Each structure stands twice: as C-alpha cells, then as structure tokens.
Amino acid sequence: MTPVDLKHAYRLLNHGPTVLVGSAHAGRTNVMAAAWAMPLDFDTPKIAVVVDKSTLTRALIDASGVLSVCVPTVAMKDLVMAAGAMSGNNQPDKLDRCQIHIQEAPQTGVPLVQGCIAQMECRVLPATAHVAGPHDLILAEVIGAWADERVFSQGRWHFENAPPELRSLHHVAGGHFYAIGEVVQALPVANA
C-alpha cells in the first residue's frame, strides 16, 4: 500500500464503492460492511458514513472517536457479505469467522483491512452528535490514506490496467454486487 496525498483522499470514495468500516476501543476490534459512505469535503478531506446505532461498530466509534474506512475488492466478496451479515455483538470472534486480517493504523490504531485497495484512518468531527443521533450519520476527517498502486496512482483509479478481481464492489441488495466497470470519458466542456 502506498500513501495517498490527503488532498486526493476523497477520490477513493468518489465512485461510490461499498466499504468496510473498522473500529477499536478498550481491547475490542470490529469490522463491518457499509454501502452508505461518500466524500464530504476535498481539503481538509472529510467523509460521511451511515452506521446504525445498534451495531458494535457504532459503540466502538462513539467511544473512541476514530474509525477506518477501507475499499474491498471483488476477490473479497464473501468476506464483505459476511462482515455485513454477522454482528460483532453476537459473534465475538467475528473477524476470524469472516477471515478478516487487519493491521493497526499508525495514528489511531483503528483496524485497516488487508487486501483492500484503499484504506483510510479517520477522526470523527466533534460537532456531529446532533446529526448522528437522529440519522446514524458519522462525519469524519481523513487523517491518513493509502491505496494499492496497481489500481490507484497519481490521484486516480486505474482499474482498467489491473486484474478484474481488484475492482471495487458496489452493493445492490442481499449479497448481489456489481464490480466497477469500463472507462467512460466525457467530452471537455467549452465556455463553462
């Protein structure tokens, strides 16, 4: 994994992939799948992600104030499905059951999921409690970002030059995903 310039971190989510959200607090670590994540700002880079109040992930993020957001691949489809279906509250060994391998992020210790094509460590923005309450919405600043150079370099995704199993996943429903697909280049705009 190669560090991503923080001003380009928003591009890791710009195309709308399904993500894995990692959390850790007081010796407990969890990873869940989330389809509802997006960039919120460029520079300082910020993201928004929806994490249900009933989840262990939410409890750990609320307690620690930090989280990770990683972009999994086609090769990881069954892991993502399992991470979305199992609860860390009910399955204390969820990470083992899901075959999720992690390493600790350097600044915060949140779990970065191995095999992902992008990894971010994030700090929850301080004034979001009033949003989080009614809407399960977490707003966070990205303080570290990494990507797999085979598919992301010079601030851009380049899926077309890499093996198809490295493409991002985009969840529809019930374990039915699409991989990101072919390049579409629009015409430049004159007199904008």
Added chain:
Amino acid sequence: MTPVDLKHAYRLLNHGPTVLVGSAHAGRTNVMAAAWAMPLDFDTPKIAVVVDKSTLTRALIDASGVLSVCVPTVAMKDLVMAAGAMSGNNQPDKLDRCQIHIQEAPQTGVPLVQGCIAQMECRVLPATAHVAGPHDLILAEVIGAWADERVFSQGRWHFENAPPELRSLHHVAGGHFYAIGEVVQALPVANA
C-alpha cells in the same frame, strides 16, 4: 418510467452512482451533477447529498425546500460533464446548453431529468440547517421515485440484461467515469 415502491428507493443510490440534482424556485430551474450522494435511511427513505453553498442549485433548494435526484446513464456522459462544469449562476440558459430535458415532478414541481434510469423527488428534512451550514450537506426525504424498467425492476437493478449505454456512471475526476460493471454474487452467510 415506472413508480418505485418507496421502501426500495434507497436501492436507486445503494451502488454509488453519480447523480443529477434538480431544483426550482420562483421561475428559475437548475440541474447540476453531484458525485457525493448516498442513501441515509430505508423506510422512511432518506438521502444525503453534498451541494456546495456557492451554487445556484443550493440557493434554489434552500429557498424551496425541495430537490430532485436523478441517476444518469453512460449515454448521458457529456450532459453530466457539462452539468457539472457549467454554473447556472453564470449561464442562465444552462439547461439548453447542456441539452437537459426535464419534466416537473408531480408533488413538488422539481425538475426530473429525461433519459435518467432513476428519478426521485425529495423534501429537505427540517432540522438540517446546522449540518448544511458547515458541511454543505443536504438531508432529504424521498417522497416519489421512478425507475426505468429495462434496468430496475422488482426493487433491484438488472443492468446485466440491458444495453450497456443504460448503465449508471461513477465519476473519478475530470470527466473520467466508470460505468457500473459485471454482476458479483457473494455466498450466503451461515449462522449469522
């Protein structure tokens, strides 16, 4: 376009497409492109979308309290690029220049963009001013939804059975998009 059951409306954005955001107030109508949009809740269906404070779209939404969110296709790539690059503030005839054809949504009159594979009309949630301020974030309830039956039926996308130009667009940077790609089916999870 066929009505979508509101409890399935979140699925129109679940896979992370780039969208067109429509607005109308006091005789002015605008449409802009936005890559930062996601579902926020299932039922009642809600969405979150980032719309910069400097835009005409934002002014019209703030004044009217309503907006549309539509999902454009590969066939509409140049329209989407133009709608993202041109400002309705500087170009009063932006819709003509972008070759955007609209119809008014039945409940709110917001512009629904023709040729899109999904269309939603939405009402801004009342308590979001404090979020919108610092973060340009709009939270809204979906009150009407439609989709193109060739690619969305029975509450699910079915891009694999339709012409490739009907696939959704996922923006990377600078007019460089990916189309949504191939189906990836994960294994069901036992003992979740």
